Amino acid sequence: MASVMALKERTAIWPWRGDTPPHIPHHLHMPRAFLLPGDPGRVDKAAEVLEDFHIVGQNREFRMGVGMIDGVEIGICSTGIGGASTEIVMVELAALGVEVAIRTGGMGALAQDLSLGDFLIVEEAIRNSGVATFYAEPGERAVADPIVVQALDATRGALGLPGRIGRCATADGYYRAQGRPDHAAGQGEPTILDTLAERGADGVEMEAEIVFAVGAALSVRTGAVLAVHAHRRSDGWLEDYETTQRNVLRIGAKAAASALKQI
Numbered sequence: 001m002a003s004v005m006a007l008k009e010r011t012a013i014w015p016w017r018g019d020t021p022p023h024i025p026h027h028l029h030m031p032r033a034f035l036l037p038g039d040p041g042r043v044d045k046a047a048e049v050l051e052d053f054h055i056v057g058q059n060r061e062f063r064m065g066v067g068m069i070d071g072v073e074i075g076i077c078s079t080g081i082g083g084a085s086t087e088i089v090m091v092e093l094a095a096l097g098v099e100v101a102i103r104t105g106g107m108g109a110l111a112q113d114l115s116l117g118d119f120l121i122v123e124e125a126i127r128n129s130g131v132a133t134f135y136a137e138p139g140e141r142a143v144a145d146p147i148v149v150q151a152l153d154a155t156r157g158a159l160g161l162p163g164r165i166g167r168c169a170t171a172d173g174y175y176r177a178q179g180r181p182d183h184a185a186g187q188g189e190p191t192i193l194d195t196l197a198e199r200g201a202d203g204v205e206m207e208a209e210i211v212f213a214v215g216a217a218l219s220v221r222t223g224a225v226l227a228v229h230a231h232r233r234s235d236g237w238l239e240d241y242e243t244t245q246r247n248v249l250r251i252g253a254k255a256a257a258s259a260l261k262q263i
């Protein structure tokens with residue numbers, strides 16, 4: 001792959017122009033660690049958490065910004081929703097030399113002990129999604145990096161925010177793949193959630209497994225902090241999500257800085 005990446009001209013097999021990737025924005029000096037929210041709109045919220053924050057650019061669903069926290073430069077790049085666009089972000093960040101990638105997003109909780117607004121620090125995504133199979137065999141586990149997991153949970157605790165370490169399931173869809181009906185009056189398939197919970201998932205979302213599997217394959221240390229935006233057992237929905245999302249970014253950014261100091 002190194003020889004392909006060294007090509008200066010754009011080719012079909014590696015459609016970069018020199019160091020410029022075909023999808024994500026490119027900063028001249030890429031930070032060593034990146035936060036990965038799904039929503040491009042959340043990239044701008046990093047200004048409330050990072051000092052000297054500025055937007056690098058946006059292409060499609062990939063919006064990128066850079067700022068500082070605890071004396072360390074941190075990047076943030078949205079993945080869009082789901083596995084395909086998340087794979088693109090992870091592969092292009094890895095090729096640009098990024099060492100730590102932390103998904104910062106939301107999930108629907110399955111575990112009864114989690115409440116709306118709590119934070120799950122994900123140590124493993126149970127195997128469930130399609131894109132990850134190109135990076136990890138179906139029997140292989142998709143796990144976060146232990147240094148990143150501990151940094152995330154220690155940061156959550158130090159900030160006095162509720163939650164715990166656990167596991168998530170990454171779904172290849174938002175409606176039927178997460179047991180939702182297609183219309184408010186329709187029927188979802190509730191056994192999907194029961195099966196995911198029986199397999200050990202505390203919550204369900206759409207990107208973490210890809211972040212972990214691609215990261216492990218391409219030597220990027222990964223982690224994920226997921227806010228409980230919805231609760232699929234009580235059918236609760238966190239309407240005022242602003243403070244929670246700011247705290248997801250704060251946990252992710254401070255933990256990224258801490259992890260970089262340890263590796």
Ligand SMILES: O=P(O)(O)O[C@H]1O[C@H](CO)[C@@H](O)[C@H]1O
Nearest residue numbers: 037038039081105106205206
């Ligand atoms: O909170 P974010 O990061 O947007 O992620 C969650 O929200 C989206 C679905 O609404 C999916 O991307 C899911 O993983």
Ligand SMILES: O=c1cc[nH]c(=O)[nH]1
Nearest residue numbers: 106107108205206230
């Ligand atoms: O229920 C939910 C909430 C957030 N993200 C998801 O993918 N599902």
